Amino acid sequence: MMMTKHNYMSELERLLAKVPDKQRREWLFDYYSHFQQAEENGQSEHEAALELGDPRQIASELLLGYKVQRAEAEKSFGNTSKAVLATVSLGFFNIVFVLGPYVAAVGVLIALWATTLALGLAGVTTVLESTWSGMFTLTQAASIGLVCIGLGILLGVGVNALTKGFFAATIKYLKFNTKIIRGKKQ
Amino acid sequence: MNVQFKKGVLELCVLVLTSEGDRYGYELAVKISSKFEVAVGSVYPLLNRLTLEGYFSTYLKESNEGPPRKYYQLTEAGWQHMRGLIHEWSSFSTAVNEIIEEGIRP
Known part of the structure; x- marks a missing residue:
């Protein structure tokens, strides 16, 4: 099939549909002016499209x-x-080696956040419960509650730092790898 | 030459080409693809990434024919990055050359 400038550009535009307008227009401009300049140098639209390479890539x-x-x-x-x-999806990594550990680590982080939340909630409910039924006196309940909330806050601070660190490390790792083995597929 | 290897040195080549003077995208894309077997279209994402990382600044300039051209200019960070890559490249290629020379000696 003959690939025209119009075909190529609309295919590229479709593939980039999810990107904010401004960024997409900036990218498309590069390819649009590439076609223009290829034409000035006597290249056909089809030749220029072939040379540019698969829009999906x-x-x-x-x-x-x-x-x-x-x-x-x-x-x-x-x-x-x-x-x-x-x-x-670009084929830089095997799914098992990147996605697997990533999902596992995110799972651990979610569990830690749930624990933090549960501790805080336990603290509050202990106090509330003591005002209705008499399992603990209010003073006892207040001290248990404070301990729980205190632990919750401490854990929360730790988990928060861990989460941020984890995301930063992941991005660093991705950048490092995509630089070294760029473009495995043809 | 192996594709993965080529793409790694592309970054270095693009930086060196712009160190001689500001270049526009088409010029770089054509120049690079005439020397290496790489899709011309892959040069633009590379230029984009290097710009986002602060190694290039860009500006538009009117041309006599057609639409204005987007020029790439090496920033101070770009110069430093380029020098680092050149250093890495030369120690790497020296090592390979030494091994080759030792290997093909009769």
């Missing part, structure tokens, strides 16, 4: 850099996961 490469950058700027669970998935 180009889109993956663009998206990878973008997602890693985003995750670096804001170390959130969503951003880090997107970067991990983009890396896996």
Whole structure:
């Protein structure tokens, strides 16, 4: 099939649909002006499209850099996961070696956060419970409650630091690897 | 040459090409792909990444023919990064050359 400039550009645009407008337009501009300049040098649209390479590969490469950058700027669970998935989908890593450990580590973090929350909740409910039924006196309940909440806060601070550190380390690892083994697929 | 290896040195080549003077995307893409067997389109994501990492700044300049061109200019961080890569590359290639020379000696 003959690939025209129009085909190529709309395919690329479709593949990059999820990216914010401004970024997408900036990327598309590069390819648009590439076609323009290829034409000035007497190349046909089809030749230029062939030379540029598969739009799917180009889109993956663009998206990878973008997602890693985003995750670096804001170390959130969503951003880090997107970067991990983009890396896996480009074929840089075996799913077992990157996605597996990542999911496992996220599982551990979620468990730690749940424990933190449970401790805080236990503290509050002990106090509330003592005002209704008489298992503990209010003073006893208050001290147990304070201990629980205190432990919860301490754990929370620790887990928070751990979570941030984990996301930062993941991104560092992704960047390191994508630089060394860029573009395994042709 | 092996594809993975080529893509690794692409970054170095792009930086060195712009150290001689600001270049526009098309120029770099064509130059790189004439020397290496790499899809021309893959050069742009690389330029993008290097810009995001602060090694390039870009500006638009009108051209006589067609639309304005996006020029890439090496930043101070880019210069430093390039020097580091050149250093890495030369110690690497010296090591390989030494092994080759020792290997093919009769």
